[in-house]
Amino acid sequence: MLSSFQDILSRSSIFRDRNVLSLHYIPSTLPHREKEINNIMSAISPALKGEKPRSIFIYGKTGTGKTSSVKYVMERFEEMKSERARMCYVNCRMYNTRYRVFHKLMKDSIPEYAKTGYGLSFFYEKLIDLLDSGGTNLIIVLDEVDMVKDLDDLIYTLTRANDDLKKGGSSIIGISNRLSFKDNLDPRSKSTLYETEMVFPPYTSNQLKSILDQRVKLGFSEAAVDESAINLAAAIAAQDNGDARYALKLILRAGEIVDEEGAGVVSEKHVNAARRSVDEDVSIEAISTLPQHQQIVLYSIATLSMDGGRYSKLTGNTDNYLLSGEVYENYLKNARNLRKEPRSSRWYREYLNELEMLGLINTVESGKGMRGHTRLIKIAYSPTKVRSIIERIMLE
Secondary structure (H helix, E strand, C coil): CCCCHHHHHHCCCCECCHHHHCCCCCCCCCCCCHHHHHHHHHHHHHHHHCCCCCCEEEEECCCCCHHHHHHHHHHHHHHCCCCCEEEEEEECCCCCCHHHHHHHHHHHHCHHHCCECECHHHHHHHHHHHHHHHCCEEEEEEECHHHCCCHHHHHHHHHHHHHHCCCCEEEEEEEECCHHHHHHCCHHHHHHHCCEEEEECCCCHHHHHHHHHHHHHHHECCCCECHHHHHHHHHHHHHCCCCHHHHHHHHHHHHHHHHHHCCCCECHHHHHHHHHHHHHHHHHHHHHCCCHHHHHHHHHHHHHHHHCCHHHHHHCCCCCCEEHHHHHHHHHHHHHHCCCCCCCHHHHHHHHHHHHHCCCEEEEECCCCCCCCCEEEEECCCHHHHHHHHHHHHHC
16 A cells, blocks of 8 residues: 555654764764864864964775864864854865866855856956955865866965965865875875875774764664674674774664664664665765776776676686786777776776775786786676666766
8 A cells, every 4th residue: 555654754763863874964072083183173273363274185995084074173163253264165076177166165155256157267366355355264175185177277276376365375175085196196286285194094893883872872762773783883894994984874774674674673684684785885886986987997897797808718717807908908998989098007007906995896816827927807796787887977
């Protein structure tokens, strides 16, 4: 029988407030990131005295609290109600060019001028006028900074602003989970962005458990989650690069499964069921957030895996491993078909390292049956599914 919204809303639920389990929720305290938060606050505090703070680059793997810590600092910063300093948050996945970043700055700072149709120079001049007139220091948070296509140009323009200002200034907080992206930066951009560098380490299993304890207490009804379920979710996420986002997704999905079943209490079996569901969602998210050339490399691995590579034919091995060289050849072909300039073999090797770090591929060194040594590559998910995901992304 078809349910109504009233029927659905009247059902009992083990959730007290599922919003606190959201990846976007910023709690009143961030366990195990006190040191990092203090370092960020110390670095930008000169802005509150009318002095230009240093730019910061924050690096850490996915789910290590980078964005949450910076947003927590922004909330404390705004509580100071300073007329001499302001912060602006930019999600570079959405605002991924210099023009779009400046458009976001205008929307946040001078919304009456934030109309498409105005040129970059117009936005720049208005921003300079705003900062100069108030002697304001603007701290620009560039989250997923590596997604900006013309990052060198953006950093140059923001740096130039400090030369054009008589009073006030601009500083950058860059956030990324890819340390290697800086190798592509112009040396001047690198020196600007890396005035202060901070690394967020992965959470340990015990740290993840205390994070989950905090959220479960706020988000679930009392005694709705077994302690063993929390321990299991923390242990699984600790093995997955200490990813707090993953831990929260597990416990949230486990709770949803319990509500669907009417079981009443989250147990280990619900966490295991949640893991299967979340892993599928995570693989899609991981692929969709890859830089384009890494997507092309992964696409090349997926299509070769479907057809069968030379290694299997040479050795009779049925493990579906691919030779690194044939994958690179396929990457070159696919990049050119997409009218993208292929990257060098050195960058290709770096892309393989990052794909392996994300758990999208596995690599081993070749053994007997091959002349010399070569890297063997195997896709970690269904090649058909991976190909489908990437083709859908490329068509967007």
